[in-house]
Amino acid sequence: MNVGANTMTLAAHSLGFTIIPEGKCTFPVRVMNHLKPTAIVGSVFKLLRLARRMEEEGLDPQESSITKLIVGGESFAEESRRYLDEVWGVPCYNTYGSTEGTMCGECTERAGLHVPEDLVHMDVYDPKMQDFVSDGTQGRIVLTTLLPVGERTGNLLINYDTEDLTTVLTRDRCPCGRTHMRIDNPRREAETIYIADVPLNRVDIEKGVFQRENMEYLSGEYEAFVYFDPDAGKAFLRVSLETHDPEGCNQKLVKENFLEALFRERPALGRLHSEGYLEFVYHFPPEGDLELYRLKGRPKRLVDRR
Ligand SMILES: [Zn+2]
Incomplete structure (x- = not known):
């Protein structure tokens, strides 16, 4: 729903999900009743508005077919995510994608966003872009695409400054099993x-x-x-x-x-x-x-x- 989530769409296709494209966030509430989607991708505010429209039409978001929500498109406060969880009665997972670059996402632990380090190399620089910052310190996200020998890509990034800020939380293995490092919810400079x-x-x-x-x-x-x-x-x-x-x-x-x-x-x-x-x-x-x-x-x- 109104999130530039091409990578997510491709991944969902590969996993065999059925996708209901809803470009506009004003899609009719009957979609919920007729197609019974199990997850929605959208921004925090679009999902809050959708819940309100459903309530107005007599459909309780907590009684709907939705089992999880995936938010993206903009950074948000932890408080607004908690409120979204409460309104829908399901867990809401965060994602981060830069238009040019890559897609990071939370796992079920909801303890930071996993960076797909087999696809992209992420550096975190100080605000003056002179040096790297150590893990645990906030800095700017700089991305470089990683390509296997012989592979092609439409958009190759080399030390690309996203102008987004984050902190590396940990490089340890996550309780979910993944070894990808985890970062804090990025904010836009x-x-x-x-x-x-x-x-x-x-x-x-x-x-x-x-x-x-x-x-x-x-x-x-x-x-x-x-x-x-x-x-x-x-x-x-x-x-x-x-x-x-x-x-x-x-x-x-x-x-x-x-x-x-x-x-x-x-x-x-x-x-x-x-x-x-x-x-x-x-x-x-x-x-x-x-x-x-x-x-x-x-x-x-x-x-x-x-
Ligand atoms: Zn994890």
Whole structure:
């Protein structure tokens, strides 16, 4: 469902799976009833939206034929994955693919993504691209395609900078039996902005949104904008949190949970806030009212408007 997953499709074909291609994420819910798929590949938000549409049509996602979900296409907070598990009542597995490169995926252990080291060589560089970082330290993913003698490929990568960040978790054999090394959920460098030299990634915002208590009021859809007011000498982070019930939403609770989670992840932002440099502004629009719905293409959820 709307994920560029050609490698996954080819692999599934080789394994003999039946595939139902659903390019659009608005496919009719009757597909679920008539074809009884056992797994869906999609992004976290598309799968949450699908669950909501099914509920509206009287179909409980937890009672459906689905036994697992596979997410890909964008990085996400662990909190949003946990919520997705809960809504569907099945485990949800992460994947990582760069458009040009390869496909990494979680196994049933869900303890990092396996890198297919027989197909691709992954290096992790420091942000200035001068040296490798050691395992356990975050750096940029650099890929090189490995080809057996005589094989051909359409897209050959040699020291290709994906501009994605990750950490090598372990090179030990996984309890699932695989020997492929495991990496942390990659994040996109392009989704990181800096407020007074403090990095803020879209996923940090998402962590604050998907605090479990908040989900009693929120749909999970969000967007955030950073502004700077030169007269006040202050930066503003405006966060829009979509709610199913603007009147009944406990805004105070949501704000507190959001800030607490954000500052736990990025303590330096908390300092900027207590020093008075960074202010937060919240907006609780009803469903369908976020700016990102009016824009085409991949939704941008953290926008720098300074
Ligand atoms: Zn494994």
